[in-house]
Amino acid sequence: MMPTTPGDSPAPASRPSSGRPGGATRRGSLLRDRVGTVWLAAAVIVALTHQWVPGATWLMIHLVLLGALTHSAMVWSEHFATTLLRVADTPERRAAQNRRLALLAAGALAVFVGVPSTWWWLTVAGATAVAVAVIWHGVQLGVELRRALPNRFRITIHYYLAAAACLPVGAVFGAALAWGLPDEWHGRLLIAHTMTNLLGWIGLTVTGTLVTLWPTMLRTRMDDRAERLAREALPMLLIGVALLAAGGLVGLRWVALLGLVDYLLALLWWGRALLRPLKAKPPREFASASVLAALGWAVVALAWVGWVLATASSWPEVTNAFPRVAGVFAVGFAAQLLTGALSYLMPSVMGGGPSVVRAGQEWFDKGATLRLGVINGGLLLWALPTPSWVKVTTSVVVLAALAAFIPLMLRGVRASVAARRALLAKAESAKAESAKAESADAAPRRREVTPHRASIWSGGQLVAALTALVLAVTVGVGVDPAAAGLPASLTGQQASAGVAATGQTTRVEVRAIGMSFEPSSVDVPAGNRLVVVLTNADSTTAHDLAIGSTKTPRLAPGETVELDAGVMSSSIQGWCTVPGHRQMGMVFDVNVTGAPTGAAAAAPTASGASNAADHSAHGAPAGPAASLSRTIDPALPPLTNEKVRKVTLKVTEVPLEVAPGVWQKRWTFGGAGVGPTLHGRVGDVFEVTLVNDGTIGHSIDFHAGALAPDQPMRTIASGESLVYRFTANRAGIWMYHCSTAPMSSHIAAGMHGAVVIEPPNLPRVDRSYVLVQSEVYLGAATGQADAAEVNAEKVVAETPDRVVFNGIANQYDQQPFAAKVGERVRFWVLDAGPSRASSFHIVGGQFDTVYLEGAYRLRNGRGAFGESGGGSQALGLQPAQGGFVELTFPEAGHYPVVSHIMVDAERGAHGVVRVTR
Numbered sequence: 001m002m003p004t005t006p007g008d009s010p011a012p013a014s015r016p017s018s019g020r021p022g023g024a025t026r027r028g029s030l031l032r033d034r035v036g037t038v039w040l041a042a043a044v045i046v047a048l049t050h051q052w053v054p055g056a057t058w059l060m061i062h063l064v065l066l067g068a069l070t071h072s073a074m075v076w077s078e079h080f081a082t083t084l085l086r087v088a089d090t091p092e093r094r095a096a097q098n099r100r101l102a103l104l105a106a107g108a109l110a111v112f113v114g115v116p117s118t119w120w121w122l123t124v125a126g127a128t129a130v131a132v133a134v135i136w137h138g139v140q141l142g143v144e145l146r147r148a149l150p151n152r153f154r155i156t157i158h159y160y161l162a163a164a165a166c167l168p169v170g171a172v173f174g175a176a177l178a179w180g181l182p183d184e185w186h187g188r189l190l191i192a193h194t195m196t197n198l199l200g201w202i203g204l205t206v207t208g209t210l211v212t213l214w215p216t217m218l219r220t221r222m223d224d225r226a227e228r229l230a231r232e233a234l235p236m237l238l239i240g241v242a243l244l245a246a247g248g249l250v251g252l253r254w255v256a257l258l259g260l261v262d263y264l265l266a267l268l269w270w271g272r273a274l275l276r277p278l279k280a281k282p283p284r285e286f287a288s289a290s291v292l293a294a295l296g297w298a299v300v301a302l303a304w305v306g307w308v309l310a311t312a313s314s315w316p317e318v319t320n321a322f323p324r325v326a327g328v329f330a331v332g333f334a335a336q337l338l339t340g341a342l343s344y345l346m347p348s349v350m351g352g353g354p355s356v357v358r359a360g361q362e363w364f365d366k367g368a369t370l371r372l373g374v375i376n377g378g379l380l381l382w383a384l385p386t387p388s389w390v391k392v393t394t395s396v397v398v399l400a401a402l403a404a405f406i407p408l409m410l411r412g413v414r415a416s417v418a419a420r421r422a423l424l425a426k427a428e429s430a431k432a433e434s435a436k437a438e439s440a441d442a443a444p445r446r447r448e449v450t451p452h453r454a455s456i457w458s459g460g461q462l463v464a465a466l467t468a469l470v471l472a473v474t475v476g477v478g479v480d481p482a483a484a485g486l487p488a489s490l491t492g493q494q495a496s497a498g499v500a501a502t503g504q505t506t507r508v509e510v511r512a513i514g515m516s517f518e519p520s521s522v523d524v525p526a527g528n529r530l531v532v533v534l535t536n537a538d539s540t541t542a543h544d545l546a547i548g549s550t551k552t553p554r555l556a557p558g559e560t561v562e563l564d565a566g567v568m569s570s571s572i573q574g575w576c577t578v579p580g581h582r583q584m585g586m587v588f589d590v591n592v593t594g595a596p597t598g599a600a601a602a603a604p605t606a607s608g609a610s611n612a613a614d615h616s617a618h619g620a621p622a623g624p625a626a627s628l629s630r631t632i633d634p635a636l637p638p639l640t641n642e643k644v645r646k647v648t649l650k651v652t653e654v655p656l657e658v659a660p661g662v663w664q665k666r667w668t669f670g671g672a673g674v675g676p677t678l679h680g681r682v683g684d685v686f687e688v689t690l691v692n693d694g695t696i697g698h699s700i701d702f703h704a705g706a707l708a709p710d711q712p713m714r715t716i717a718s719g720e721s722l723v724y725r726f727t728a729n730r731a732g733i734w735m736y737h738c739s740t741a742p743m744s745s746h747i748a749a750g751m752h753g754a755v756v757i758e759p760p761n762l763p764r765v766d767r768s769y770v771l772v773q774s775e776v777y778l779g780a781a782t783g784q785a786d787a788a789e790v791n792a793e794k795v796v797a798e799t800p801d802r803v804v805f806n807g808i809a810n811q812y813d814q815q816p817f818a819a820k821v822g823e824r825v826r827f828w829v830l831d832a833g834p835s836r837a838s839s840f841h842i843v844g845g846q847f848d849t850v851y852l853e854g855a856y857r858l859r860n861g862r863g864a865f866g867e868s869g870g871g872s873q874a875l876g877l878q879p880a881q882g883g884f885v886e887l888t889f890p891e892a893g894h895y896p897v898v899s900h901i902m903v904d905a906e907r908g909a910h911g912v913v914r915v916t917r
Helices: 027-048 056-085 091-117 120-147 154-177 183-218 226-250 253-280 286-311 315-350 354-364 368-383 388-403 405-431 434-439 459-479 606-617 743-748 792-797 902-907
Strands: 505-513 516-518 521-525 529-536 560-567 572-575 587-593 644-659 662-669 678-681 685-692 721-727 732-737 752-758 767-776 802-805 815-820 824-833 838-842 849-852 855-859 875-877 882-888 893-899 910-916
Touching: 027 056, 027 091, 027 315, 027 388, 027 405, 056 091, 056 120, 056 154, 056 183, 056 315, 091 120, 120 154, 154 183, 154 226, 183 226, 183 253, 183 286, 183 315, 226 253, 253 286, 286 315, 286 354, 286 368, 315 354, 315 368, 315 388, 315 405, 315 721, 354 405, 368 388, 368 459, 388 405, 388 459, 505 521, 521 529, 644 678, 644 802, 732 743, 732 824, 732 882, 743 767, 743 792, 752 767, 752 824, 767 815, 767 838, 802 902, 824 838, 824 875, 849 875, 875 882, 893 902
Parallel strands: 505 529, 521 587, 644 685, 678 752, 767 824, 815 910
Antiparallel strands: 505 516, 529 560, 572 587, 644 662, 685 721, 732 752, 767 802, 824 882, 838 875, 838 893, 849 855, 849 882, 893 910
């Protein structure tokens, strides 16, 4: 490294002939060059396939933080330490570094597999391997520091040593999290784990590196105070990390908050050294601009963590708020920091002269304004309380902008290699003329210099970035315009019905809270225009207001909108159109005063209009030739060996076929007609992450667990999530369902499923099926394109249009259950209701085993008192009850499966067992 004078920025790295950190050969550098890219590519793949990947959110975040960023932190901190300490590069040292990186990669892979699969032993093994690799890394840096001669910027190595000491502690906390602890301890350890690793291991590595790297990236002089400020900040940064971890462990959020404030103040103290170079030369390349954006998001994320700690009422509430904060850390800070730093370091360290470096950097700077605009603008939209579909579409464009780094990096490396080869060829050809050049005593030898680089900032690319974001928002709004705040009409007017408009406006402010409007009525002089300013004051649930032909969008908690109901001529009743809310009393009366005699005294009310439409499709049968586009596999999922069972349930509102040719907009856990069946043993812990991607508030209640409902069963607003943990202490088939009021409508809309907890020593059978009976209440429209939501008035009146198994009428007539003669078949049956009982029966079959609500009523033909030779013809269930029956089929044929409440069988609670030899 070239010597530096005070105020200069030291070179970030030597430029060895190999073109890689430490002069590694191409073969020996694969672990250093490729592993980080592999983790980034894996994160992109998981993001694209997240619906089918267990624990996808956790995995994406950790592929970036534990995978790519931790790998890069080890590689480049050792590279900078070697450069600053002037450590000689040897094959032995390179081989030792490769072994550390291999151990780190193996440990990270074990964690990535162990946590989603709940193999705690594998998670612990992986966390141990990661910790050992980083400790080994720290020991090596400590040895090199002790042997090195005194020089400037030894403080950077102190930062690396402190960072290496933090990660093993954070790894212990992370392994404990994977054990499946109660909610209280999960939240406490989550703070200790994330803050120790993010602010300790990653944060200290970054701050130590940027002391010298930041002014070098800006190609300007270093602040003379940089070394002193870094030395003064390090103790305070460590104290902040320690307080954050201690606050989590002892369960005192104010202690953790104090640690966070201390860390932020120390970061601001250290950060003063970055301002002078920034003022002298603002970012003109993608690398420095991306790193600057990353630092900004780091401050935002830390402030967000502070807000969560300050406002949360419990540690489980901290846990529920953390996924979005972690997303900001992973994308806003980690991904942008990594891509920015590599965009500068890779061409620079590969070396070969200014022209070679420039050839590579030109690729890293391609589309810089476009990428930065999309990433940071999209992340801002995602972090704000935007509708769920807008979050989805903006996430797609942000992902595309981030993923573009990988091909650009590969092209940049290739360009550098090609430029190096061209330069070598030019040097060879110049040898033939060297004698002539030396004999010429006229001009001195020219030195190749890096010309002034043009700025990356482009107005055209900025417009393209904004266009991409606007398009993403437009698509998201188009998918669900009501959630986005675009009603069909905000300017429709009531017919005057002979009442002259007065030209005056009655304006009223109304709050929607709970299941009521405050105030619940307004007096309007005839002929006045009515404007309602509606605010959703409910903390969890979306609401709207319809008056006549005008309607607001569904408002998220805290949102406000104006509804222009037009000129009023007669009294009318408005209501909240969210299914079930009107039935709970959420109505708004408009009382028109001073209407002239003869004026229409009773314009069609909301109730009347609704009833007329609701009954138009009552009991509409499907055509006899209609067939279903999809059916649900009724087989009981296999029982696996893990003790902590993790599952993510995403609430969606999607049109689904509920009978052949009949569609309804269903509210679902996971996008199917019935929620996924969870299968476990007595003593298993279930960790369920509920993600509300719907437009209104939803919740979940697991009958399989016994715990206070206050926190885990609370209603969460659109875009929020919660973690629900329970231990299955008793056997049976248990219902889970949305418990948001009115429960009847939420359950009837599809928000229900089964948890099967096997009794101890349950005998094996040849086949096991699960049937969840429920009711369907159709609205006015039943086509695929215009499917209506659940009809809450029918729910209240208990007049279902269909009664179904697993969410779809008659699906097991089209796709029968399979069995063979002599096989023992078990049917687990749950009545999800919400209102009707079930009498499960198989025509032509007799049950020799009946298990109802936690106890055998009949077992292999023996009754409760040991009497033998008995049988059963039906399993009777009330709503929320369940059990199983077993039988064998004596001969081949088709055995109808029905609810023997025959009107319900005729409504769709019907199927067939096809028995073959």
